[in-house]
Amino acid sequence: MSRRHKVEGMTDQATDADPDMQPDIPGKPTSASRTTLSHIMTHNDTNLLGTVHGGVIMKLVDDAAGAVAGRHSGGPAVTASMDEMVFLEPVRVGDLVHVKAQVNWTGRTSMEIGVRVLAERWNESDPATQVGSAYLVFAAVDADGKPRRVPPVIPETDRDRRRYQEAQIRRTHRLARRRAIRELREKRAAEGFED
Numbered sequence: 001m002s003r004r005h006k007v008e009g010m011t012d013q014a015t016d017a018d019p020d021m022q023p024d025i026p027g028k029p030t031s032a033s034r035t036t037l038s039h040i041m042t043h044n045d046t047n048l049l050g051t052v053h054g055g056v057i058m059k060l061v062d063d064a065a066g067a068v069a070g071r072h073s074g075g076p077a078v079t080a081s082m083d084e085m086v087f088l089e090p091v092r093v094g095d096l097v098h099v100k101a102q103v104n105w106t107g108r109t110s111m112e113i114g115v116r117v118l119a120e121r122w123n124e125s126d127p128a129t130q131v132g133s134a135y136l137v138f139a140a141v142d143a144d145g146k147p148r149r150v151p152p153v154i155p156e157t158d159r160d161r162r163r164y165q166e167a168q169i170r171r172t173h174r175l176a177r178r179r180a181i182r183e184l185r186e187k188r189a190a191e192g193f194e195d
Contacts, residue, residue, distance in 0.1 A: 027152040030160045033071035034102040037064045040122055041095045052091035057117060061085070061134050064101040065113040069138035072103045072111060073150040077138040080110060083170060085134040095119040098128060102160075105167030109147035110139045112167040135170060 039060060047053040062079055069077035091097060098118045105112040117132035142148045155161040188195065 025149055025151045027154040028072055028103075029154045029156050030102055031156060033068045035064055035067050035071065035100070037067070037099045037101075039097050039099075041091055041093055041097060041119075043093055046093060049090075050093075052093070052095070052097075054087060057087070057091060057097070057132055058082075058085060058134075060097065060099045061101075061115045061117065061132070062136065064099040065115055065134075065136040065138065068101040068103055068113050069111050069140070072106070072153065073138075073140035073148075075140065075142075075148070077111070077140045080137045080139045081174070083135040083137070083174065085132070087132045089119070089129060089131040091117075091119050091131055094122050096122045096128075097131075102163075103153045104135070104160075104163040105171065106150050106153045107171075109149060110137055111150055111153070112137055112170065114163055114167070135167070137174075 037060060041052045041056070045052045045056045062082070066077065066079065096119065098120075099115060100118065101113050101115045103111050104114040113136045115134045115136065116130060117134075118128035119131045120126060120128040140148045140150045153164070155164045185195065
């Protein structure tokens with residue numbers, strides 16, 4: 001199995017009806033791993049337009065999500081996918097960026113982490129503005145890089161429960177999209193097309 005297929009397989013979780021899905025690991029509340037990372041943007045972070053490079057924000061998003069995934073799973077976790085990275089407003093030099101992340105959903109070995117990015121001027125008292133958001137899927141791995149079980153997440157608030165339900169919808173769409181693409185590629189290969 002190729003490395004790419006190994007990572008894809010890590011996020012292909014059992015359904016709730018699967019007996020293997022029954023938690024033998026105690027669940028953890030959403031608040032147990034919720035994290036905020038803050039960083040002041042400098043000239044080193046800018047793109048050719050003079051605003052903060054999207055890749056810098058994406059790295060901060062991945063760092064915060066990774067911290068949450070590691071905390072929730074109790075060990076190493078790797079980024080398996082990033083969905084819906086949305087940039088709502090530009091970030092400028094001198095902005096204090098806050099990256100807030102939490103576990104939205106857990107499968108057997110994977111977790112969806114929701115991330116909100118907020119920015120405020122470092123020297124002003126105006127409230128922070130949301131400038132981006134993303135959803136990432138992390139797979140918990142052992143020392144050999146093989147998938148390992150994660151504790152179920154226990155939503156604590158109505159907002160947590162809504163995020164859990166929305167994460168299940170995103171997961172269903174992710175798996176359906178992956179399946180449809182695989183079927184299309186297999187069909188094209190059977191018809192003699194080379195990609």
